[in-house]
Amino acid sequence: MRELIIVGAGPAGITAAVYAARKKIDFMLVTEDIGGQTLLSSDVENYTGYQFITGQDLVAKFEEHLKQFGVEAKTGEPAVRILQAKDGSFTVETKKAAYQAKAVIVASGRRPRWLDAAGEEALRNKGVSYCATCDGPLFSKKHVAVIGGGNSALDAALQMMHIATFVYLIDINPELGGDPIMREKVMAAANAKIFNSAVTKEIRGSQFVEGIRFEQNGVSRDLDVQGVFVEIGSIPNSDIIDFVAKNENGEIIIDNINSTNIAGIFAAGDVTDVPEKQIIVAAGEGAKAVLGVSRYLYKSGA
Amino acid sequence: MAEIRVYSTPTCPYCVRVKNYLKDKNIPFENIDVSSNEEGLAEMVRVSGQMGVPVVLIDGDVIVGFDKEKIDSKLGA
Incomplete structure (x- = not known):
């Protein structure tokens, strides 16, 4: 069993991975892709240190930073379900496999909201x-x-x-x-x-x-x-976990150290109830979450 | 060597990623910019039956989106 699984690799998940690697936490990263919504941001002009960078270039920088640590990153493997075991550990099921860990950081971000109009699904990518x-x-x-x-x-x-x-x-x-x-x-x-x-x-x-x-x-x-x-906004990718508290928008409720109401489950970035959906905020939240996890693992004697 | 075509636009992030992926593996491909090439766009719609980019055509097989696994399995086969 690993100490930590990070779910998602947008700015929150990647920053969490960098921090976890430096803390020498035994962890893995499961995700559909690297970058998340940042990939779709055309111009980023408010990420400190970059007066101007495209979302794609910023993601490339993130990825470079991640690769430096030899992180175990399972791409093409989005989490489909997170389960809680009786002993307080967790199982993260992906499209391909199931992995166990003592703690999980949910950093699964958001996806575009559908209209739910007739014909929408059938004509997706067809206009x-x-x-x-x-x-x-x-x-x-x-x-x-x-x-x-x-x-x-x-x-x-x-x-x-x-x-x-x-x-x-x-x-x-x-x-x-x-x-x-x-x-x-x-x-x-x-x-x-x-x-x-x-x-x-x-x-x-x-x-x-x-x-x-x-x-x-x-x-x-x-x-x-x-x-x-x-273009009617987005919804949090929080449906993969059904046993944590969420707000009326489906966002995972966290405290100021990124804990949820379930010990061992942490969350960071746009999937949470932090109101500011910003790249730099998500990155900072990812860092905070790992520091929270680190204390949690220490206290629980793991 | 497989014949590969990538139908893409300059602004789509997954297009950039699929092209970088092939470049990193030293796999030659023909890039068709469907934002400026109307014939190329018509061809992409015809072979893939849809309008999302990127589309990767490997020896006549169509892969929609940046699907690393499908690309690998086609190239490995």
């Missing part, structure tokens, strides 16, 4: 995308809809205004949120139209996206589009 940065360039000279009204939706709309012929922004709220500067740019664009108080009901298309249907003030409307970018 429905959750990443304008990734898939946006495929929609050159096409009509697209961006669903959402916050900063990520505005960012997607601004990106797509330069690529697509026309951009519809479909916002469920009566007024757009997000930063005023971005909002004004979208509102002033000649090739964008905003629909407020609009509830997306259906994404239609046989093989690829052909259009969307939404309701606005009780009226059903239909638009022909070839791409739909869903």
